[in-house]
Amino acid sequence: MAAVNRPEQLIESVIAIATEAGQKIKAIFHQGDFEQTIKLDSTPVTSADLAAHQVICERLMSLTPDIPVLSEEDAEIPLSIRESWQRYWLVDPLDGTGEFIAGSNDFSVLIALVDNHQPVLGVVYVPMTQECYFASLGNGAYKRSQGEDFPIHCRSGYEQNESALKLAVSRRQDPNTVLNMFNKKQDYELVRLGGAALKSCLVAEGQADCYIRIGPTGEWDTAAAQVIIKEAGGQVMTTDLQPLTYNRRETLENPNFIVVGQSTRNWKDLLKAAS
DSSP states (O other): OOOOSSGGGGHHHHHHHHHHHHHHHHHHHHHOOOOEEEOTTSOEEEHHHHHHHHHHHHHHHHHOTTSOEEETTBOOOOHHHHTTOSEEEEEEEEETHHHHHHTOSOOEEEEEEEETTEEEEEEEEETTTTEEEEEETTSOEEEEETTEEEEOOOOSOOOTTSSOEEEEEOTTSOTHHHHTTBSSOOOEEEEEOSSHHHHHHHHHTTSOSEEEEOSOOBGGGTHHHHHHHHHHTOEEEETTSOBOOOSOSSOOBOOOEEEESOTTSOHHHHBSTTO
C-alpha cells in the first residue's frame, strides 16, 4: 500500500499504470478488431475502453486499497455513497473514444487523484506517441517524451498587438461553435486536435491560449488535465468563469468549460457567456 500524504510520491506508479493501460489500447487499435457498443448516455464504448478500465482499476486498488476508484466505465455510484469520499481516484480509461474509432491517434488515458473536491494529481498518457503529461499540486507540470521530462508552462501571454489568439478546437467541430462565444472580433488561429484532455494539454504546454468545450463531458474528462493546467500557470473554469469542482452533485456531467493559459487576461470581457 502506498502512502498518499504526498501525492507526488505516487506519480511514477500512476504513470506506470497509465502506460500499461495505454499499451493495451494501442495493441487493440493496431489489431483493428474491437467490439463497439453504445451506452445509455448515447456515447460509444469499445473493448479497448473496457480493457483499459480493468487494468487501471486493478492496479489502483493494489496501489492504494483504501482509496475508491471512480471510472467512466463504472460511474453508477450514487452521491449518497460518493459524498463520504474525501479522496478518490477519477479515471477516464480512454479519453477520445470517437477518435479511436475513427482511426485517429488523438486519444489518451486519464488518471487523477481528487482530494476535498479538487484534483491534486493528474496523468495524461498518449498511447500512440508514448508521451505523458503529469503534475501534482505545488510541484509543477511536466511532459515526458522519449524518456526525458521537460517542465511545461502556459504561453506567457496573448498581447493585444499579437497577430492572433490561438484556440484549440476539435478536428471535427465547426469552429464557429467556439468563435461565437466571443464578444469581440479579432484574429484567431485555430489549432486542431482530437480529445478533450489533449487540447487542454496544448494550452498547458503553450501551444494554444484557450480551449472552450461546449457540450457534454464528465468530471473524468477534466480532472487530470486540470492539475496539469494549474501547475503550468493556467486555469480551468466554467464558461461563466466559476471554478470547476468535483463530486458535489448527483450528476457527474460537467458544465461547459474554458481552459485558459493566461489567467490574468480579462476573459470576462472577452466571452459572451461571461458578460
